[in-house]
Amino acid sequence: MEVSSVEFGHHAAAASKCFDDDGRLKRTGTMWTASAHIITAVIGSGVLSLAWAIAQLGWVAGPTVMLLFSFVTYYTSALLADCYRSGDACTGKRNYTYMDAVNANLSGVKVWFCGFLQYANIVGVAIGYTIAASISMLAIQRANCFHVEGHGDPCNISSTPYMIIFGVVQIFFSQIPDFDQISWLSILAAVMSFTYSTIGLGLGIAQVVSNKGVQGSLTGISVGLVTPVDKMWRSLQAFGDIAFAYSYSLILIEIQDTIRAPPPSESKVMRRATVVSVAVTTFFYMLCGCMGYAAFGDNAPGNLLTGFGFYEPFWLLDVANAAIAVHLVGAYQVYCQPLFAFVEKWARQRWPKSRYITGEVDVPLPLGTAGGRCYKLSLFRLTWRTAFVVATTVVSMLLPFFNDVVGLLGALGFWPLTVYFPVEMYIVQKKVPRWSTRWVCLQLLSVACLVITVASAAGSVAGIVSDLKVYKPFVTTS
DSSP states (O other), X not given: OHHHHHHHHHHHHHHHHHBOTTSSBOOOBXXXXXXXXXXXXXXXXXXXXXXHHHHHHHHHHHHHHHHHHHHHHHHXXXXXXXXXXXXXXXXXXXXXXHHHHHHHHTOTHHHHHHHHHHHHXXXXXXXXXXXXXXXXXXXXXHHHHHHHHOTTSOOOOBSHXXXXXXXXXXXXXXXSOSGGGGHHHHHHHHHHHHHHHHHHHHHXXXXXXXXXXXXXXXXXXXXXXBOHHHXXXXXXXXXXXXXXXXXXXXXXXXXXXXXXXXXXXXXXXXXXXXXXXXXXXXXXXXXXXXXXXXXXXXXXXXXXXXXXXXXXXXXXXXXXXXXXXXXXXXXHHHHHHHHHHHHHHHHHHHSTTOHXXXXXXXXXXXXXXXXXXXXXXXXXXXXXXXXXXXXXXXXXXXXXXXXXXXXXXXXXXXXXXXXXXXXXXHHHHTTOOTTSHHHHHHHHHHHHHHHHHHHHHHHHHHHHHHHHTTOOTTTOBO
């Protein structure tokens, strides 16, 4: 009996080395891997529209709004990080997803509302990233065309084939089973984001030197170049573009669930990762956005590296746009993994005895790859994720309006997912008294962000309606 107890103790100790307190395989994430995931998600296509956004707002409002959004994103992300565990920060029950956190703290119809918004926003981001990636791949061909044929040649080329190429690549990478196994892709994507941001910054500086001065004005694009109504809509859309550039709260809990067990608590590690990530992204955003506006003033293109404010050196533009495409492959996966996991979990619960849903086939990997291990192929994962990628690719072909789509996505996701739910969950979890100073300040923050969301969404819808008047599906060229 005594020997059995000792043996059992050894087995338990061995198990604890392999499993966390919830029985799942030990998480291995650190502040740096969490930061890589965040940077991959945040420094995406949004950075390229910031010069255009600042051009609408001017030298005063543009950088101010950017700093404001960075502060709001950091603050509400810190509130959200505290909701990963219910109760004690080190030993409380884990909430594996954003929706689980809402369910643990708010419950009721708010859970369904949150789930709908989160997963609808992920679908929208997938569409936006497909558009952005195709534009970048298209820009490589156009840059080479301009170099050979001259800047006067229109070099009209369809973006549809490039969307299909991106979709095929995503079908392959979408078979990566879960978040834990894409850290390498996030790190690669983060490196790519710094690559193209740095190139954009360098080209902007070179353009400012060439202009022998800084372009732009304190109030942004002048009434006269655009009508007063257009000025208003474009300014509101700029708010949406900046909001989208900071949008990652909808996957924060899922990223936090990859961090190794305490000590220190996951919330502390996530707060540090958020500080690092938001500081780095804001630094790059300010440099790229402000330098792009300084270089082109009111004529700043909607996409700094594909709007052809720059033509030469064409090979450097090719490198930058290739880096964007590679980065967006990783960003697409970082955003979509929570949706993939949600649907597959629901399917397993709904049809637990279905071999199609729950069964896996061992596919031997080539010798020398991952130690000769097998890849566990799920037929359901293969078919459903492939169908998702195909659907988002087709919708992207129908709506290739980069700036307007980016602005609308930012607007729709910013208030509810970045501000409202984190604030409400924090109030419940920390038992903040109603009408206390902290409660009132949190509610004022939420209401102010709601007003910004509604206004910027209206601006983006107006832009999409304008684009649809002259657009023909599947035949649009750039």
